[in-house]
Amino acid sequence: MRRASVRDLAAQTGLSIATVSRALNGQANVAEHTRQKVLEAAGQKGGQATSRVVYLRCPYVLTDYFGLIVSSVAEAAELHGFSVVLNAGEAARNSDVLSSLPDRPGIDAAILILPPEPASALTALRDRRFPFVVVDPRVSPPRDVVAVSAAHFAGARALMTHLVELGHRRVGIIGGPREWLVNDNRLAGYVAPLAEMGLLPAPELMRFVPEPNEENGYHAARELLDVADRPTAIVAFNDKMAVGATRAAGERGLRVPDDVSIAGFDDIDVSRAMQPMLTTVRQPLAEMGRMAVTLLSRLLERHELDALHVELATELVVRGSTGPAAV
Known part of the structure; x- marks a missing residue:
């Protein structure tokens, strides 16, 4: 006997797919008469309704950064009545996943976190009309591919402005992979406040x-701190690299922030475990995951999406690792 899909039941009852999913999953935020309507429709279909299955791909180790995004996706998917199939870990990085996704039985949509594939692979997946959302894209996504990320330029600019206001003019920059969009x-955000000063x-x-x-981060900071006219501050691509930079400064007898200021990006747990605690830029990692599920739900319900590339606000968090430039 055929299993009725959530879309079947939504069409039959006139309810949204999200409401049908919540009713079938026994969630409390559904009126009782609505729940009964859905259950009766499912019984008339002669089978058990199925929830949407979302393929969640994160081809990286689920550390505090990626783990936060994955956890928020899973929690939000539960609220929307979606089931999640997780593919995580570095072993998945080189597998040809995207081209086969539309042909996988039982997979209705996908959320792709920092996909390593080129933009052409995303375009090919889109052309097959397979619903998916990209979180934190590695390369600039095609115009009509739905993506969510943090406002990296604004966050970096706020951090460098903070350092400039403290008197720093020679600032070492430790960037990430050159081919990453982020x-x-x-980098553009870091350079902007300096350029405004000539x-x-x-x-x-x-x-x-x-x-x-x-x-x-440790090795890059060693090189920066060994130049003849060393920087008075270092900004690192992320908090982990800032930890390495702090270690390099300590080995040279430099005090943070008295001799050199150090800042990161992300605001993961390690930023608050350091002494002094790390000045950084907070990314809304959990909200990125929740937003991805919301956008995917709208795609599945065939809503019109005007904002295809969504940037979520970042926040400068000033702590003890930055101070006035050493004279």
């Missing part, structure tokens, strides 16, 4: 790493 946006970062004060982790 790296371009943050300054540009000197080439010897800029480093880029292939993987934004603590060890690479």
